[in-house]
Amino acid sequence: MRRLGVILLFVNTAFTLSVNSSELNDCISAEVLCKNDAFCNDSYLVLKNCSNADAMYPLSAADCQQAAKQIFQTPMIHCKCRHRMRKEEHCLNIYWTVHSDYIPGSLASSSSPYADELEIKEPPIFAYERDMDLGPNACVNQATICGSHEKCSHLKSDYVRHCATKADGSCDRHKCHSHLRNFIKKVPIEFIKQLLFCPCDHDKYCGERRRQNIVPKCSFEEKKKKNCLQLYDTCMEDNLCKSRLLDYQKKCHLLEKNKGCTPSQHDLCIKSYIRMIGTAVTPNFINNTSMDTSLWCTCEGSANKLEECNAFLEMFTSNKCLQEAFSPELDQSLPLTIHDDKRSRTDDKSGTNLPIIRGQEQRISPSTGSGASLPYFTLLNPALLMWLLNLVSFM
Numbered sequence: 001m002r003r004l005g006v007i008l009l010f011v012n013t014a015f016t017l018s019v020n021s022s023e024l025n026d027c028i029s030a031e032v033l034c035k036n037d038a039f040c041n042d043s044y045l046v047l048k049n050c051s052n053a054d055a056m057y058p059l060s061a062a063d064c065q066q067a068a069k070q071i072f073q074t075p076m077i078h079c080k081c082r083h084r085m086r087k088e089e090h091c092l093n094i095y096w097t098v099h100s101d102y103i104p105g106s107l108a109s110s111s112s113p114y115a116d117e118l119e120i121k122e123p124p125i126f127a128y129e130r131d132m133d134l135g136p137n138a139c140v141n142q143a144t145i146c147g148s149h150e151k152c153s154h155l156k157s158d159y160v161r162h163c164a165t166k167a168d169g170s171c172d173r174h175k176c177h178s179h180l181r182n183f184i185k186k187v188p189i190e191f192i193k194q195l196l197f198c199p200c201d202h203d204k205y206c207g208e209r210r211r212q213n214i215v216p217k218c219s220f221e222e223k224k225k226k227n228c229l230q231l232y233d234t235c236m237e238d239n240l241c242k243s244r245l246l247d248y249q250k251k252c253h254l255l256e257k258n259k260g261c262t263p264s265q266h267d268l269c270i271k272s273y274i275r276m277i278g279t280a281v282t283p284n285f286i287n288n289t290s291m292d293t294s295l296w297c298t299c300e301g302s303a304n305k306l307e308e309c310n311a312f313l314e315m316f317t318s319n320k321c322l323q324e325a326f327s328p329e330l331d332q333s334l335p336l337t338i339h340d341d342k343r344s345r346t347d348d349k350s351g352t353n354l355p356i357i358r359g360q361e362q363r364i365s366p367s368t369g370s371g372a373s374l375p376y377f378t379l380l381n382p383a384l385l386m387w388l389l390n391l392v393s394f395m
Contacts, residue, residue, distance in 0.1 A: 247272050
């Protein structure tokens with residue numbers, strides 16, 4: 001019995017280390033590990049039933065609360081998702097099944113289903129050329145660069161086609177948003193930033209070209225503006241939109257009233273803003289003469305929820321961190337050239353396969369390290385699985 005106890009302790013430790021490791025901290029891997037643990041799996045199955053509105057045998061609130069308490073005692077509660085990961089939406093569905101204690105409608109939350117983006121120390125994949133001429137219209141310049149690359153051009157044409165309005169002024173917004181998100185996911189984020197925030201220097205034609213990048217007639221505008229809380233409620237009913245909104249709120253420090261953020265945080269704020277595009281809460285520039293952003297909604301008729309509505313709308317109209325981030329982004333904007341990836345496609349786990357460089361490519365040989373790395377435990381490791389099975393069968 002003592003030896004069996006040691007085995008169970010080891011398995012639990014391996015489970016914990018696997019879920020908390022930098023390699024396997026995502027909820028998809030955590031779900032696989034959870035299914036190999038009876039205590040975790042039983043609680044997880046109950047919570048899946050609780051979150052399913054169409055469940056054949058609905059459970060009581062007490063059963064769901066008990067399962068939530070039990071899952072909180074497992075490593076599953078610490079799982080996160082990553083931006084641009086494969087099966088991102090599946091990962092987020094798992095996260096929200098486990099975090100069933102989140103209160104919909106709560107604007108004051110600093111949590112996010114996404115793991116923090118770590119600064120990766122590696123040679124740059126593009127070089128800066130400060131004296132490059134942007135030309136008379138930087139936004140057309142960036143669009144032309146995308147159009148000259150087959151993959152980028154195809155992805156952009158794809159979302160533009162699905163965002164096209166019909167003769168009666170209607171469009172399939174769901175498909176439009178889906179293909180718009182696909183473009184943002186598969187094109188390098190640095191190029192997306194240059195495309196969406198290209199400097200226009202008060203040029204109205206350039207500003208309109210910038211505003212039209214997301215095809216606002218379908219992805220942003222509607223014939224009649226809805227109440228902003230309607231957009232918010234729609235977003236809260238969708239795990240992807242809800243997750244990105246909470247991430248945007250966290251990365252842009254929106255809980256800190258009238259405060260901006262440090263320059264080191266500007267990039268994270270801009271990226272989280274970009275990821276809102278293609279959701280029910282899609283933001284855009286409100287005109288072609290400024291960088292002012294907003295949602296296509298109004299707080300008129302909010303009655304006793306006016307303060308709550310304004311608080312939500314101001315996340316996009318009065319986002320001080322985002323406004324501060326725009327300036328250095330525009331000051332440093334340079335045209336980016338997209339190059340075909342020469343690496344193996346099988347190594348690309350993010351779905352992004354259009355590397356970019358600024359100006360001339362800078363070839364830098366990575367510094368060689370010791371080559372030593374610490375092993376990590378995972379129940380997905382075949383050797384560990386065989387070892388455990390052999391040991392248990394011996395007992």
